[in-house]
Amino acid sequence: MKRRAGEREKELKKKKLLEELGESRLPYMTPADADFHQLWKTKYSKLVFRKSDTVPEELHQMVQESFLTLRKHDCFFQDLVRIKGKDFFTPVSRILIGNPGCTYKYLNTRLFTVPWPTEGYEIKYCSPQIHDACKALIKLNDYLHIEAVKALQGQNLLESKETEDTPVIDREQNFATSLREKGSVSQDQSSFCVPEDDFTSLNSRTSYNVTLLNYMDPLQMLYLKQEPYFGMGNMAVSWHHDENLVERSTVAVYSYSCEGSPAEETYDQKLQGRDPAVWHVGLKVAWDIETPGLAIPLHQGDFYLMLDDLNMTHQHCVLAGFSPRFSSTHRVADCSRGTLEYIFGQCELALQNLQTDSNSGALSLKSLETAVVKQVEEIHNEVEFEWLRQFWFQGKRYLKCTDWWLKPMAKLEEYWRKMETMSSLVLHEVRKKEQTEEQRNETISCFLLVLTERQRLRKEWTARCILKSWHKYFFLENCNGMRTLVAPECISW
Numbered sequence: 463m464k465r466r467a468g469e470r471e472k473e474l475k476k477k478k479l480l481e482e483l484g485e486s487r488l489p490y491m492t493p494a495d496a497d498f499h500q501l502w503k504t505k506y507s508k509l510v511f512r513k514s515d516t517v518p519e520e521l522h523q524m525v526q527e528s529f530l531t532l533r534k535h536d537c538f539f540q541d542l543v544r545i546k547g548k549d550f551f552t553p554v555s556r557i558l559i560g561n562p563g564c565t566y567k568y569l570n571t572r573l574f575t576v577p578w579p580t581e582g583y584e585i586k587y588c589s590p591q592i593h594d595a596c597k598a599l600i601k602l603n604d605y606l607h608i609e610a611v612k613a614l615q616g617q618n619l620l621e622s623k624e625t626e627d628t629p630v631i632d633r634e635q636n637f638a639t640s641l642r643e644k645g646s647v648s649q650d651q652s653s654f655c656v657p658e659d660d661f662t663s664l665n666s667r668t669s670y671n672v673t674l675l676n677y678m679d680p681l682q683m684l685y686l687k688q689e690p691y692f693g694m695g696n697m698a699v700s701w702h703h704d705e706n707l708v709e710r711s712t713v714a715v716y717s718y719s720c721e722g723s724p725a726e727e728t729y730d731q732k733l734q735g736r737d738p739a740v741w742h743v744g745l746k747v748a749w750d751i752e753t754p755g756l757a758i759p760l761h762q763g764d765f766y767l768m769l770d771d772l773n774m775t776h777q778h779c780v781l782a783g784f785s786p787r788f789s790s791t792h793r794v795a796d797c798s799r800g801t802l803e804y805i806f807g808q809c810e811l812a813l814q815n816l817q818t819d820s821n822s823g824a825l826s827l828k829s830l831e832t833a834v835v836k837q838v839e840e841i842h843n844e845v846e847f848e849w850l851r852q853f854w855f856q857g858k859r860y861l862k863c864t865d866w867w868l869k870p871m872a873k874l875e876e877y878w879r880k881m882e883t884m885s886s887l888v889l890h891e892v893r894k895k896e897q898t899e900e901q902r903n904e905t906i907s908c909f910l911l912v913l914t915e916r917q918r919l920r921k922e923w924t925a926r927c928i929l930k931s932w933h934k935y936f937f938l939e940n941c942n943g944m945r946t947l948v949a950p951e952c953i954s955w
């Protein structure tokens with residue numbers, strides 16, 4: 463409730479600002495402005511940008527090929543996300559690639575990783591090309607991890623102090639060795655020094671466990687939202703903070719726009735504002751209308767890093783250019799409640815309250831204590847709404863790349879079925895007269911609370927499913943997985 467009130471307040475503030483702005487717009491800067499670098503240095507210093515020529519050519523080739531492969535295999539999908547109780551399709555199409563069993567939740571949508579090749583895991587890919595694509599992205603991930611470490615060091619953004627008793631040279635070697643052991647650093651990237659006790663902090667904030675890939679072809683979009691505060695033009699992704707990340711972790715973004723000839727040459731630099739043909743990342747300080755915004759052009763193969771708390775203090779958006787564009791956004795997802803290992807653990811915990819009579823085979827509950835019932839029913843909701851419905855709502859999209867999730871999902875469904883039995887057993891048990899009136903009332907009221915929430919969420923998911931099938935009715939999918947609006951009469955039955 464508190465969160466809802468906070469969100470409402472923010473919404474009102476936003477509405478008021480837009481009303482006050484009317485036709486006018488807040489100022490923002492691009493590299494064409496004299497004070498652009500000064501503004502960047504003073505107000506956006508934790509945004510680090512690297513031009514494509516700093517990245518090894520073979521890595522560019524590998525990664526760009528992997529984008530094209532994934533597009534060719536129709537692996538990108540628009541998500542039906544839920545913002546402030548309403549459902550929207552994202553203009554960009556996405557795919558999540560990362561550690562096996564890891565998920566990333568954004569805007570009430572849990573995405574499941576297409577696993578990248580990982581030692582100790584047997585992963586069957588639908589084709590060797592998809593395997594190669596995932597392999598290229600883990601290579602990019604390793605590269606960006608090292609670049610983030612270097613950038614954090616360069617800005618002295620490490621938390622702890624140096625330890626005095628370890629000679630610098632030892633510490634340097636330890637760090638480089640531990641990175642190399644992880645197979646994530648090439649020789650030319652390893653010549654930097656970090657005190658050993660900073661290693662954990664550094665590593666936990668730069669060890670990306672997922673990359674969320676984005677793709678959009680602006681020509682296929684009938685309508686793109688206009689950037690509302692600064693007049694920066696077409697937006698592919700609206701202003702936001704990235705969510706579900708480990709606190710103060712870095713986000714690294716590799717950008718690949720399929721430009722023909724350099725687009726900026728046709729742009730009249732005397733014109734105000736950013737070049738609409740070129741993709742940009744837009745930045746602004748959150749809840750600040752004094753500091754001008756920033757629009758940074760992104761050309762083929764450039765990358766940028768959002769270091770430390772930049773993602774909390776600032777918001778970013780993606781401004782569309784004219785050509786199709788991919789990006790790979792590497793993140794340290796907070797998966798404390800988002801891994802397969804976690805949810806299996808939860809289910810096993812819940813099922814500890816179920817016992818089978820060795821003679822009759824009859825099922826019963828071990829305990830009817832309110833706290834136990836509550837915990838089991840909450841896990842029941844968690845596995846149903848955070849995992850099973852999330853997964854199946856996205857249809858069979860994951861099968862485009864791998865069948866990796868099918869087995870664990872079947873297992874989760876089996877657990878869920880047992881929990882359905884457990885819910886009916888609670889009702890069965892409270893009908894018996896073995897408990898005192900007071901005990902019974904306590905169990906029932908707590909049970910009812912979780913059950914009411916289950917009912918509400920089931921209704922919400924049913925509505926989402928209807929909306930999704932409606933979308934299928936009005937929109938047709940083209941070969942790139944992008945959907946195009948068609949009049950209902952164009953659909954042949």
Ligand SMILES: O=C(O)CCC(=O)C(=O)O
Nearest residue numbers: 676699715743780789791
């Ligand atoms: O594509 C980009 O440059 C950034 C995309 C982004 O902000 C996101 O996916 O959260």
Ligand SMILES: [Fe+2]
Nearest residue numbers: 702703704778
């Ligand atoms: Fe973002």
